[in-house]
Amino acid sequence: MTAALLMPAAPAISKPAALPDVQMRVTPTRIRVEGLSKRFVTRRADVQALDNVSLEIEQGEFVCLIGPSGCGKSTLLDIIAGLTKPDSGTVESDGKAVTAPAPDRMVMFQEPALFPWLDALGNVMFGLKLKPGLTKNDRLDIAHRYLKMVGLGGFEHSYIHELSGGMKQRVALARSLAPDPKVLLMDEPFAALDAITREQLYDDLQMIWAQTRKTIVFVTHNVREATCLADRVVLMSPRPGRIAQEFDIPLPRPRDINGAELSRYAGEMARSLKTVTDRSRQ
């Protein structure tokens, strides 16, 4: 069923909003996932994390992957990043097969994963130093610019442990943006933050996305978060991990996480999520 989803001739699945269909989209495909399956077998468990998952993401699109825990959304992100190898199926980024991590796809994790032996600037410089063709001054300029963009101008020489949780994630965001990747892969990056910090980051991320037009794949289990950020939300169901439903979010930007219209979308999505979760429990 999921494989058929992306074929133009296949019967359309329920979409709450009538938005441009697959055929009508003009922007080129950035990431193409086809028939992806992945199974994790340990001594204690045997989980079909992904079962024949196919997905296309366009250049500049903001896609959220959502679903109950165990639905394989993080595994899917890891495979797109090239950090995990699938059992079968392919991932293409800009037409080239993905077999390993590459600087055109940067990843942000739930933990900031910053290097404690470097200061904030040093962390942002880390990826830049691995990018060829830049002088030291170029790198410094870029690093300073992105730290300012995430609102951390003046904190260049702070050590990591001196920063708050939100500031750490901001450094991590600057670090992933600095090498100018085409794609940003974000794995529940705000899940461990408090609500106030998170809401600030929704605003900032929307603004940064508007400025940079990166393709973003964002994993979350929070429907409001997904509704606030995404052009398109992909709902996944667990055991085995499959794509259950897709939602387009045609709301104007910038979006307010507490907006009434946004709540309506989020509510609808929450019901679908609940259905999927309940079904998986039976």
Added chain:
Amino acid sequence: MITSSAATMVASSARRTGIVVLFFTTLIGLWWLATASGRWSAVILPPPQAIAEYLWSGLLDGSILESTLVTMKRLLVGYFMGVAIGLPVGLLMASNQSVEDTVGSVALGFQTLPSVCWVPLALIWFGQSESAMLFVVVMGTTWSVMIATSHGARNIPPILGRAARTMGSQGFHRWTRVVLPASLPFLVTGMKQGWAFAWRSLMAAEIYVTILTGFGLGHLLHYGRELNAMDQVIGVMLVIVAIGLVADRILFSPWERFLHERWGTGAR
């Protein structure tokens, strides 16, 4: 407000210094009282001023300085050789399970061997030579450094390795720019332990083995005993303690400060 808190800090540090001075004055005072009571002969327990006199004359005639230089040279050369071997082998152990299973178990075994036990073997292999001394120091250092490096590299948070991979860090870059600095907390501990083992084993070797190419502090201590010169024995012991403290300050304090500063570990 700021001046008053600065004043409190000065006062508190003056108080701490006062306590330390008082403690050592009392200690030396008790010692002096014990020798002045006449219960023990000066051969067994010389008065504090005799030690001071020995140290002073030893500094003037250059014997203490010369021995210190001989010992420090052996120690530093051996120590850095030990680190130079232990560090890459440790990384190799962390990256390759077969190396860990084989070399790793050898390292673990030799690390539990008190390093002074290398002395007889070193003497048979190298004779009474500088090489024997060096060998003992290297053996004292390298296994601890090896094990600490491997342990550290295996215990870095996996998320750091993943983040580094996504940014394109791999191979040599990964090992030197990510794994090594990430395992620094373990490394410093291991290098300190290696230093302690090397220092102890060198002293033991110098006390038991006469080597004509240079008289180290251990020899000075040994001759103090042969001459029944208790002032020399205690004086040299104090010098050895002082060197240990200074080495700790110079070699490891900067690293520990770095760790506290960057990782935010430790109080203060």
